[in-house]
Amino acid sequence: QVHLVEYGGGLVQAGDSLRLSCLMSGSTFSAYAMGWFRQAPGSDREFVATVSRFGKTTYYADSVKGRFTIARDNAENTVYLQMNSLKPEDTAVYYCASRIGLSSRREDEYGSWGQGTQVTVSS
Numbered sequence: 001q002v003h004l005v006e007y008g009g010g011l012v013q014a015g016d017s018l019r020l021s022c023l024m025s026g027s028t029f030s031a032y033a034m035g036w037f038r039q040a041p042g043s044d045r046e047f048v049a050t051v052s053r054f055g056k057t058t059y060y061a062d063s064v065k066g067r068f069t070i071a072r073d074n075a076e077n078t079v080y081l082q083m084n085s086l087k088p089e090d091t092a093v094y095y096c097a098s099r100i101g102l103s104s105r106r107e108d109e110y111g112s113w114g115q116g117t118q119v120t121v122s123s
Helices: none
Strands: 003-007 010-013 018-025 032-039 046-051 058-060 068-073 078-083 092-100 117-122
Touching: 003 092, 018 032, 018 092, 018 117, 032 068, 032 078, 046 068, 046 078, 058 068, 078 092
Parallel strands: 010 117
Antiparallel strands: 003 018, 018 078, 032 046, 032 092, 046 058, 068 078, 092 117
C-alpha cells in the first residue's frame, strides 16, 4: 500500500524559496509518475507539476512555470518541488500524489495522496 508523506512547508516572504519533499513507502517508487497539487483556502485543488517515472518528462501549471521545478530521486523514493520567487498567491496546502504509469495533470487519475503540507507566503 502506497504511503506518501510531504515535508518542507512553512511560512516565507514573497520572493523567497522553499523546497518540498515527498517520501513514498510501501511500493516501488519508480513504477509511479508523481504529481504535486495545491489547494488554497476557498478554492478547488489544482495541478502544480508532474514528473514521469524516471524524471525525463515534466509538466507545469502556467502559474508556476519558470519558478517551480519538480524532480525525483528514485534511489531515495522521493519527489521534490523546488519553489522559487514565491508569491502570496502560492499560499496553499501542497499535496503530492502518485499514479501508476504515465504522468497526468488530472487530479482524478492519481490513486494515492499525502496528507499535505502548508505553504504560506507573506507579502
